[in-house]
Amino acid sequence: MTDNKSIQYREAAHLAGQTRYLPDLELYEGTLRGYPVSSPYAHARLLELDTSAVMAYPGVATVVTAGDIPGPNTMAPIIDDEPCLLPVGGVCGYAGHVVCLVAADTLETAKKAAALIRWKWEVLPPVLSVEEAMDKRSFLFKPLQLIRGEAGEAMKKAPFREKGSLQAGGQEHYYFETHSAYAVPRHQGGFFVRASTQNPTDNQRFAASLLQLKASDIEVQAGCIGGGFGSKQAQANWCVAWSTLLAWKTKKPVLLILEREQDFRITGKRHPFKASWEVGFDQKGRILAIDLSVAFDCGWCTDVSYAVLHHSIFHIDGAYFIPNLHVMYYPCRTNKTSSTAFRGFGVPQAFSIIESIVTQIARSLGKDAAAVRWQNYYGIKKNNTTPCNMTVDHNILRAAHRQMLEKSNYSALRKQVKEFNKKHISVKRGLAMVPGKFGISFNESFLNQAGALINIYRDGSVLIHIPGTEMGQGLYDKSRTVVSRELGVSLERIRVSDTSTAVIPNTTSTAASTGSDFAGSALKDACDKLKKRLAPIALEMMGLKKGKLDWGNDVIACKEARKTLSFPDLALHAYMELESLSEKGFYKREGIGFELETMEGRPYWYYVMGCAVTLVELNLLTGEFSIPDVWILHDSGYPIDKGIDLGQIHGAFIQGMGWCTMEKLITDETGQLQTFSLDNYKIPGIYELPDNFHIELFEGNPEPRNIHNSRAIGEPPLIYALSVWLALSDARGKMLSLPATREELIKPLYDEK
Structure with a gap:
């Protein structure tokens, strides 16, 4: 269960149904x-x-x-x-x-x-499949290539080699x-x-x-x-x-x-794809080489596919050090809606591929996939650079793996699954683990900037303007929390204004899980400037020439002088003294980027990591399944709001589970979308929820490069939903395509002799 004691100051209007969307406005x-x-x-x-x-x-x-x-x-x-x-x-x-x-x-x-x-x-x-687009060489832009080492030579020398493929559908937002x-x-x-x-x-x-x-x-x-x-x-x-x-x-x-x-x-959907590969590995399951080809269905125009495919290819390694790698990404043009940004931005697709490969290796060697994962994780001092030559800092992959084995009692659970499956013919259980490693930042350097504005009024109330938009992810609440911590003002005194290009110009899209990073950092910059300007006034009001000031609980205090001053009094006095109570903040991340030809550089500011284990129970006759337990351990650094982060993990997991197991887009032979409402397109509901969520935040790993040592939360936890799909594959005894719908889950029974 999640921690009910965590501080949660919600945008309560969402929960109460009071949020006013465009149809609710007076016109x-x-x-x-x-x-x-x-x-x-x-x-x-x-x-x-x-x-x-x-x-x-x-x-x-x-x-x-x-x-x-x-x-x-x-x-x-x-x-x-x-x-x-x-x-x-x-x-x-x-x-x-x-x-x-x-x-x-x-x-x-x-x-x-x-x-x-x-x-x-x-x-x-019309061209309606990636196979046809590949045959016609119908691409929206030049295919992407990622090379590390000598995949061809390493493949020839590998003790074991396997070939495989995976197909995945799109997803409606x-x-x-x-x-x-x-x-x-x-x-x-x-x-x-x-x-x-x-x-x-x-x-x-x-x-x-x-x-x-x-x-x-x-x-x-x-x-x-x-x-x-x-x-x-x-x-x-x-x-x-x-x-x-x-x-x-x-x-x-x-x-x-x-x-x-x-x-x-x-509107566009998540990018569907079809992947095929050859992998070389040793007797311990260590990956020696991968040769991979992925055809993405990008739809009729580029949209943001160019960025999505770059973000995806930079995550094709997953959580693993791969010494020899050759990857080709093909941006196929089809006569469908333009595939666009979707939570994860190409990373879930990349992780589904590499986790399929790891699972295939484990089955080939007769090993538990968790053991193969352990063999391939990025290291701390060696084997710690990605294919784009970026160092994986603050690496908790093995630590999270070890804790997850303990928290889920994985070894005992695996034995229970085997015993259960021996006793039952038509109902089977499956178990799977999935690690996460998600890069945070826009790959394009110029997008990594943000402005903010803070206005303090004479009564000590505060209005903040941020560069991002609130869409239910908790950005307003986190922004208020940052300002509350920095200015020492109670949350009740702080309000967030609607986002406007007339107030904050040149904003970057609220995407890539950077909303709180950017808004919080820009707000802190404004707070620092305000405190620097207001501190001398506060000391003068206390009758002091110098001293260290603490800002908290609506009070400014100089402890060594035992003097205090209320924030409203300071605001009013500063106004009367003709001091500005308005300040803009700015934040930028320099050094982000990569070379298009070599694909080397630093595409991310930092990585977010974690681990998940899922247990499923599958009825082989009907395709129905349940999820008795899910364990998730996620690294948020020092979270700005623990309650929001836990909520985002729940939501991302369920949305990812929809892509993995039930949300199937169907287009007929003329190109007409047949799944255009909830009558014919299934999204997760209350009956699909896991029986038990065991979600915890990894402790003791602050992110020094980010606001208040926190880490981003919006997209990374969606990766953990792949554990549901892999657990279902485990229950079926074979790899399944995505989504593993009920039809997909029972279809192999009728194909088998």
């Missing part, structure tokens, strides 16, 4: 509803487009097509292959590709009018709040946009570019949004751009909210 009078109109084909050339009947429909205010856009028709975050709207003569990339936009007095009116569009298409054959934006024209020019986004600055940049405006003409604001999980990192650009284009054309406010089915069909 300006005359607000129109926006509606994007999508291609009905997965791959087709748009020959003609006639919207006259739509414009004539009662209640319709306007239609926007590609030809109406004043600026460049692009929303591509990395490689310019993503138009905002499909132009006549252009080729749609997937079923859902947006062609034009309708604004009307109601959503129902807009939808009815959109059905009157007259268009002509030249239907083309399924956030509470669908993609949405509310664009309002301003009387002085420009637009105010309230958006459900993780990336206000990119939204601002593209909206301004499309309208040929300056970035300062667009203010994008994000309140507490209803989940993101990566989908709203790049693809939030769409609703912001579309709503702003409609507001520009009509000169009226426009609210654009994707309906759930629309959101399913239009």
Whole structure:
């Protein structure tokens, strides 16, 4: 069980259902509803487009097509292959590709009018599999290659060699709040946009570019949004751009909210892949060489796949030192939604591959996979550099492994599993361990920066502005905690403002598990500046010329002089003395980056590590399974908020379990998505929860390079869910593809003789 005594100051509105998302806002009078109109084909050339009947429909205010856009028709975050709207003569990339936009007095009116569009298409054959894309050499960008040592030579000399493969599907983000934006024209020019986004600055940049405006003409604001999980990192650009284009054309406010089915069909998913490999190893299970090829289904355009595949390939080693390695990553272009950022950003895919390889080695040698993992972990003083030549610092892999064996009583549990399986024919148990090693930072150096602003008011209350967006991950709470610790002000006095590009410019996306790292560090910088400025005033108020000040519990104290001063009194006096009570903070991480050709460098600021063990019970006749116990040991350093970190571990594990076991995306032979609602797409519910969670935080390993010696929490724990999939594979006695759905779990029975 988790620690119920941990301090938890929640954004309680989430839990109480009081968070106000975009559909809950009071709208300006005359607000129109926006509606994007999508291609009905997965791959087709748009020959003609006639919207006259739509414009004539009662209640319709306007239609926007590609030809109406004043600026460049692009929303591509990395490689310019993503138009905002499909132009006549252009080729749609997937079923859902947006062609034009309708604004009307109601959503129902807009939808009815959109059905009157007259268009002509030249239907083309779609590419719907990575196999076909590989055959056609249809790639979005140059394939990635990672080389270490001499994999070919080492493979020839290896005492044992095995070949294997793994296929994994995508995953729908399924956030509470669908993609949405509310664009309002301003009387002085420009637009105010309230958006459900993780990336206000990119939204601002593209909206301004499309309208040929300056970035300062667009203010994008994000309140507490209803989940993101990566989908709203790049693809939030769409609703912001579309709503702003409609507001520009009509000169009226426009609210654009994707309906759930629309959101399913239009937005991107986790990257599916197909991997094949050869591995060479010795009698102890030590990996000597790996030759690996992975084809990723990146969908119709690059989106952020270029970054995802780099992040993934830098984690293909998992938690293991691999002396000889040759890896090829192929970014396959298919006629599906553009695969995009998703919690883990390519790392879960990499870990599933390397853990499959380790499991295969163990089965080949007749060993427990946990023993093979132990043989291959990164070392402390040797075997401690990754394939990109980065040193693995603060390595707890073996320590966490050892503690996990003890906490789960792994050896005894393995014996119990064997005994149970001997006695039962149709029900089997499985056991698996998975370690984690997750790099934290954006790989691109310029993205590793953040600003913040702190305003102290005369009554001693504090308002903070941060660069990140709150989406349920606890960023607001952690930001308040950092300021409370640094200024010594009680949490009740601190409020977090909505994120705005007008207050904090040039923000980086709230992604890569860097939200608290960046916001907390920038806030600390502002706090340090404020204390440096306010300290002399505090000493003067105490009648002192010098002294060491302690800030805490709304009091500033000089213990050696036995003098105290309340924070509100200091704030008021500083104001009366004409001292500024407002301060900006800034944080940057220098030295992050790598060489594109050699793939060597320092792509991460630090690593987050941990370990998990899962026990499953599988009914071989129905494919139903239960999870009696899960043990997780995770290193958060010195957590800023232990309660939040424990909650993030629970949530990440369950979301990862969905990808591993039940969330299956199905596309038919024409490229139409068949799984577009919870009627046909299964996500984990209360009945899928493990019976017993045993979650603990690893103690005694602070991260000196990060705010308050903490470590990031959002994405890394998702890796632990792979232990469910591996435990099911253990119960079945063979490796399963991802997701290991009920159909997948019983299918081998009918294939076996």
